[in-house]
Amino acid sequence: MNGAQFHKVAKALADPRRFEIFETIAASDEMCCGSISDCFPVSQATVSHHLKELADAELIEARCEGQFKYFSVRREVLTAYVEELVQRINAKPRAGVKPRRGSKAGVRTTTHSRR
Amino acid sequence: MNGAQFHKVAKALADPRRFEIFETIAASDEMCCGSISDCFPVSQATVSHHLKELADAELIEARCEGQFKYFSVRREVLTAYVEELVQRINAKPRAGVKPRRGSKAGVRTTTHSRR
DNA sequence: CAAACAATTCTACAATCATCTAAATAAAGC
DNA sequence: GCTTTATTTAGATGATTGTAGAATTGTTTG
Incomplete structure (x- = not known):
């Protein structure tokens, strides 16, 4: 990923x-x-928007059947995430870095400006 | 949790x-x-704000030592999350729900309004 | 074809949020 | 006590985003 x-x-x-919607699916x-938006006090347009976000993240996928679109969870994507x-966080730290014990670490009289 | x-x-x-900061810690x-803010092109105030969010989520904790505050990751919290x-998503679905095959599912002529 | 239904797109708005500068708080060392 | 350094807080701003309503597209069925 x-x-x-x-x-x-x-x-x-x-x-x-959005997470509730994801859970519901x-x-x-x-x-x-439509059946998802029945479950929540938000408009169908809002649900559609959330579904798009979830699909864009590949957390769900859609199967078209006539005028309906059936959404299902891609569990393997969640697992990969x-x-x-x-792995990114719990991987063993390269211990002993603990800096700032006498390092001036740059002057930085004014704070940063870039975004 | x-x-x-x-x-x-x-x-x-x-x-x-914020995730980068989390990874760096x-x-x-x-x-x-201070040493965190040296790693990123944002002000120390911004870093402090992100640290507060991370600490509020209990993803990190602080140890005070004089004028310094040392932050470290609470791996057990990430693991619990x-x-x-x-468990919430990958738990076996109560299969066979697949609704909307003739259910009128409420009139809903107008869309929802509550937030 | 026309009407009804499903879903998405468009537009707009209010709320949230990442970020900054400046000021305040706090600790260390002279 | 004063100065320097570390961090946080306060206030402001620009960008992002969750949401709704209306308009649009697409599908089914009289």
Whole structure:
């Protein structure tokens, strides 16, 4: 999983409503936009927007069947995200870095400015 | 891990810069605010803000030593988050729900309004 | 074809948030 | 006590984003 996808997933999981939607799809086999929006006090347009974000992060995929679009969870993508997350953080630290014990570390009289 | 904490963690991990900061702390044993802000083109105040978010999510903790504050990763919290995430999503679905095959599912002539 | 239904796109708005500068708080050393 | 350094807080701003309503596209079925 590349860095861009990694951040898309993190972002997609960050909004409470969107995560609820994600959970709801996961609890069922597959669901269409309308039945999802029945579960929440938000408009169908909002649900559609969240579904797009989730699909963009590849956390869900869609199967078209006539006028319906059935969404389902891509569990392997969530698993890949989780594995990368744990690997990036829980990997053994190169211990003993603990800096700033006499290092002037640059003058920095004024604070930064770039964005 | 309760729901509020769960969402705080998800949110804390969602911002790219904040995640980089988190990764940087994880790569070292512990780091103080100043040496972290040396690694990124943002002001120390911004770093302090991100550290507060991470600490609020309990993803990091601080150890005070004189005028310095050393931050370190709470790996067990990240692990708890990951486990809950996987459990909430990857738990076996109660298969066969697939609704909307003739259900009128409420009239909903107008779209929703509550937030 | 026309009407009804499903989903998305467009546009707009309010809220959130990442970021900055400046000021305040706190500790160390002279 | 004063100065220097480390960090946090306060206030402001620009960007992002969650949301709704309207318009649009696409599909099914009288």
